[in-house]
Amino acid sequence: MSSEKVKQNIEAIQLWLQDNVILSDERKEQYVQWCEDLTAKFEAACQTPLKIGLIGGTGVGKSTIINSLAGAEISVTHNERPYTNKVIVYHYLDSPQSQTANEHMISCKHDRQDISHIILFDFPDYDSHLFEHRQMVQEVSKQLDIIVWVASPEKYADQAMIHMMSELLQSSQNYCFVLNKTDQLQQDETAQIIGHWHILLRQNNIIEVPIFSFSALNHDNTFYDFQNWLFKKRGEHELKEITRANIDNQIQLKTKQIRQQIDCKKIAQMRNDLNKQMNQLNTFDSIRQKDILEIISPDALTAIHEYLSIQSRFIWPIGLSFNVMGRLKQVRMKNPVNQVSTGSGDIFLKTIDDAITHIQTHPGVSDSNISLLDTYKHFIDQYQDPRQISPLLGKIGLIQSTYFWLKQWVFMSIPVFLCIIYLSGIDQVPSVESIGIGSFLVGCFQIIVKLFQPEGLVAMISLLFIEIFISMQLASQWHKKLAKKSQDLYQILSRYLCKQLMITLHDRLQPLIDWAKQAQLDCDKMNAFD
Numbered sequence: 001m002s003s004e005k006v007k008q009n010i011e012a013i014q015l016w017l018q019d020n021v022i023l024s025d026e027r028k029e030q031y032v033q034w035c036e037d038l039t040a041k042f043e044a045a046c047q048t049p050l051k052i053g054l055i056g057g058t059g060v061g062k063s064t065i066i067n068s069l070a071g072a073e074i075s076v077t078h079n080e081r082p083y084t085n086k087v088i089v090y091h092y093l094d095s096p097q098s099q100t101a102n103e104h105m106i107s108c109k110h111d112r113q114d115i116s117h118i119i120l121f122d123f124p125d126y127d128s129h130l131f132e133h134r135q136m137v138q139e140v141s142k143q144l145d146i147i148v149w150v151a152s153p154e155k156y157a158d159q160a161m162i163h164m165m166s167e168l169l170q171s172s173q174n175y176c177f178v179l180n181k182t183d184q185l186q187q188d189e190t191a192q193i194i195g196h197w198h199i200l201l202r203q204n205n206i207i208e209v210p211i212f213s214f215s216a217l218n219h220d221n222t223f224y225d226f227q228n229w230l231f232k233k234r235g236e237h238e239l240k241e242i243t244r245a246n247i248d249n250q251i252q253l254k255t256k257q258i259r260q261q262i263d264c265k266k267i268a269q270m271r272n273d274l275n276k277q278m279n280q281l282n283t284f285d286s287i288r289q290k291d292i293l294e295i296i297s298p299d300a301l302t303a304i305h306e307y308l309s310i311q312s313r314f315i316w317p318i319g320l321s322f323n324v325m326g327r328l329k330q331v332r333m334k335n336p337v338n339q340v341s342t343g344s345g346d347i348f349l350k351t352i353d354d355a356i357t358h359i360q361t362h363p364g365v366s367d368s369n370i371s372l373l374d375t376y377k378h379f380i381d382q383y384q385d386p387r388q389i390s391p392l393l394g395k396i397g398l399i400q401s402t403y404f405w406l407k408q409w410v411f412m413s414i415p416v417f418l419c420i421i422y423l424s425g426i427d428q429v430p431s432v433e434s435i436g437i438g439s440f441l442v443g444c445f446q447i448i449v450k451l452f453q454p455e456g457l458v459a460m461i462s463l464l465f466i467e468i469f470i471s472m473q474l475a476s477q478w479h480k481k482l483a484k485k486s487q488d489l490y491q492i493l494s495r496y497l498c499k500q501l502m503i504t505l506h507d508r509l510q511p512l513i514d515w516a517k518q519a520q521l522d523c524d525k526m527n528a529f530d
Helices: 003-019 027-045 062-070 134-141 159-168 187-203 219-245 249-263 262-286 292-296 300-311 317-328 342-359 372-384 386-393 401-422 436-451 454-526
Strands: 051-055 087-092 103-110 119-123 146-151 175-179 211-213
Touching: 003 027, 003 249, 003 454, 027 219, 027 249, 051 134, 051 159, 051 219, 062 119, 062 146, 062 219, 087 249, 119 292, 146 159, 175 187, 175 219, 187 372, 211 219, 219 249, 249 262, 249 454, 262 342, 262 454, 317 401, 317 454, 342 372, 342 454, 372 454, 386 436, 401 436, 401 454, 436 454
Parallel strands: 051 119, 051 146, 087 103, 146 175, 175 211
Antiparallel strands: 087 119
């Protein structure tokens, strides 16, 4: 697995640990800390530099190769070396310097980002100091990951270099050979030297090793092949360090442990159970719709009737008759369905509560006190007082039309008008010219006189009975209309309150459903990890 893939896995697990809803907070903190420690371990492994040693004779161009790799002048030339018997170590500013804590090495820092993960060891020229510093070269070379043997056309067959290869304890698999200064040769000469060099190396049991020929000054294509080869080795070295740190194996073991703890099969079963209970709850809607208002308030129908009565407008005789009829009949409307107790609803919701109890005990559930039965009882308690129905009725508006208001005036006015005509003694319709103040006063006087006569008393008593009869008839009609209207509003309010109840119950259960859905998604993400 590549280092980039390992990094992506660590980041994915860390993100999952932070966002998942399954693990408890305590367990989540433990895993997040583990992930942070693993990230630090991974970064340390990735930042482990590749140590490359350059060994060659005098004038082969090691410094030029170092500068070409860095893309800038960072090397100390042969004439500028403060100590000809020490290894110069070129490393990035922030690189660990523990490897320089050696009496045989001198640290030289640089700021070249391109080779920040590479440490270059520039050894003294072997042909001038080999005998005196053999022990030093052997000791320092043990730290190296790659040894680059640098030669020139004049020194590629130098026996001193061949002898040094046999002295070092480094595996030849980590060798790389560079023939520098090929700009001094023809193409066929370069090929001839490389062929001869292969023969010399094979004679010393050094086979299948890369040999690069280029001019470090000119930066030809072969130099870039050499540079890419080193960078590839750097990537292999990084992956080797990650493997040595056992990071990928730790990720696999930890994800396996997490899968066992979250138990995705159990999460899936929980979600199925919740879906079943939600379907059961939906059936509760149709059961309760007919009797919810009676459960909430047995006097709800009476309250509706009283509210509608208050909203009605009457002429005072009709209003008086309406009130008298209401008292005489002791109007107390009965519910169209039988008296219903909350017992069936309690049992139904208690069953659902029992079914979801095991889900609420899951450590990842934040709200473990969800009870549909308590929510149901609280809802009923809110509307237990019949006066709580009034705010709902206030949205109804006027139920009495202007027609009924005019009808009252017409029916009550016609008998009075006919009685006035009878008592005034008018036997024909007077002309407009004959109507005046005098005739009006005369008519009023005749009415007053007749009131004290037998026929006047009979007329007034008849008028009184007629008005009472009309008032009672109109009041009775309105009572019947209000009774039907009350029944209709009762059904409307029952449906409304049932809908509100179902919304309340659904809202109470929704957090648990959302948790189960997210938990299932978290399980899918965890199972998708490689």
